[in-house]
């Protein structure tokens with residue numbers, strides 16, 4: 006039970022909103038250690054739920070191939086909720102966060118350098 010403290014349930018998934026800040030790869034490592042992974046945003050309802058978590062990492066990156074954005078679980082990126090003008094790779098930006106500017110769930114993401122430290126959202130499939 007203790008291992009589930011701090012998790013939020015939103016049907017059908019569990020989310021852990023980190024309090025600590027880490028770079029994208031270390032954030033992912035922390036999620037994996039919890040038996041979860043960085044969040045994969047599958048639809049607009051899920052993005053609406055996550056919208057308040059400004060600057061938090063999500064499980065989307067184009068580290069493997071510039072311009073080819075991939076979810077951590079290999080889910081094809083069918084839904085795309087980038088801010089207008091993003092992703093712009095402004096100075097080697099290969100990891101996605103929920104933008105500090107986001108006010109609409111359809112325009113929520115920004116790409117930033119993976120080396121930045123941010124809070125992050127883990128998702129567990131229960």
Ligand code: 2F8
Pocket residue numbers: 091093095098115116117118
């Ligand atoms: O205008 C959007 C632009 O804002 C910043 O760059 C000036 C962001 N950079 C960082 O957060 C490091 C860009 O990612 C963003 O595209």
Ligand code: CA
Pocket residue numbers: 091092093094095098115116117
């Ligand atoms: Ca950007």
